[in-house]
Amino acid sequence: METKRPLILITNDDGHAAKGLHKLTALMRTLGDVAVISTDEVMSAKSHSCTIHEKLRVRLIREEAGFVEFRCNGTPVDCVKLAYQKLLPRNPDLVVSGINHGTNAASTVVYSGTIGAVVEACMNGLNAIGFSLDSLSPEADFGHTDTAVLQITKRVLKKGLPQGVCLNVNFPKRSDEPLKGIQLCRQANCRWVEYFKEQFDENGEQYYDLSGELVSDDIVSGTDLFAIRSNHVAVVPTCYDWTAHACLETMKDFETISI
């Protein structure tokens, strides 16, 4: 008797034309039925934002046996909401996002549209994984990611993830050496140091161009940044409970503040 193929929902934040999306789609089609819902525009750094003030539009792009593709003018989070609540015949067995062009390791996760989609799925009880590559190049080489993407996905399809937990998977840029293996990591602490370059437009009006670099004093064993730098695949079990639980004891004196 044939086992039912799993239904896998794919989205990303680099838009429908991204090489990383096509790579992930090709890989997932070997594992199950696939629905892709990507964004019209590049949605990098859109975090967990969703569309509440503009008109949200969706177009069916392609449909064939075991495959359907939509495109949406919203954010990655909108894509996930729309897909599982309106567009798909049933809840997907898994939501995957990526493969992102650019790392989503360490604290930069807070800016990520790729991981926004993953967290949204997780909040709704769906298994979800975000895949990212430490290269911003549109022509980035994803060839070294195939086996790990497939094996991690198979593991999650088979055993599921704990409730309230999704995966943030980051790959190092391709090097001459093969990947050394998977490391289960905590998110390293880091921040962007930005440069706001003052520019002037054609009307002489000032604006700012944002650029910057990632700085971290936390690239130590056990972190995702350390894993990537040593050519490992970094897997961070990720949650949306932002409570600093240790402080629930140490800051108890707040309850004595007279209001």
Next chain:
Amino acid sequence: METKRPLILITNDDGHAAKGLHKLTALMRTLGDVAVISTDEVMSAKSHSCTIHEKLRVRLIREEAGFVEFRCNGTPVDCVKLAYQKLLPRNPDLVVSGINHGTNAASTVVYSGTIGAVVEACMNGLNAIGFSLDSLSPEADFGHTDTAVLQITKRVLKKGLPQGVCLNVNFPKRSDEPLKGIQLCRQANCRWVEYFKEQFDENGEQYYDLSGELVSDDIVSGTDLFAIRSNHVAVVPTCYDWTAHACLETMKDFETISI
């Protein structure tokens, strides 16, 4: 000898005209020198998004002794980045965001532009507090929040917050009863159940309107939702480490996956 007044940076996600922003500004001006940088547009549900593909513009609106106001076309996170990196003469002693029209309690924190700004400040080593009221009304009554906003702010100005921790403070809607006090809470688990209403524009093209309601099966003692419903001020110590730390042991088998 006169003590130097603290410098307090204020932003929000409801835009420059919001009543909650004006309330927070009036309160903070009794405690220190104040810089307001708000957004041109309403930025609700913009989460931690920042502007990397559009031109970021800032205008000086008003400047007087101990007070300066800017307005920006970006997101609340852009406001914080711009303010402390470009616009202010020195790092603010405190960043406050709000008072938001609408709750940012429980897991809805992930969507919040108000809290996006607070987390951004926290990532850069600044003390930061987000204030929100459980009422979406533009004319909401903030009269019951004054003492708690002032006292919590004074406490943070005096003693600071632990590194990597900011505060997400949520007020119940004003009722006939006075507030019962402050509760230090964990973030309750919840999710939005959305309705995507199919609409048609003037050209007959379909679009979706997003609306929805918050559902939670976690309104239990110790959570922010429980505190608010019992007319307490909910204070959640909040962090940007999203690692599901307990899973670093339980999911160790991921490291045995052959890639």
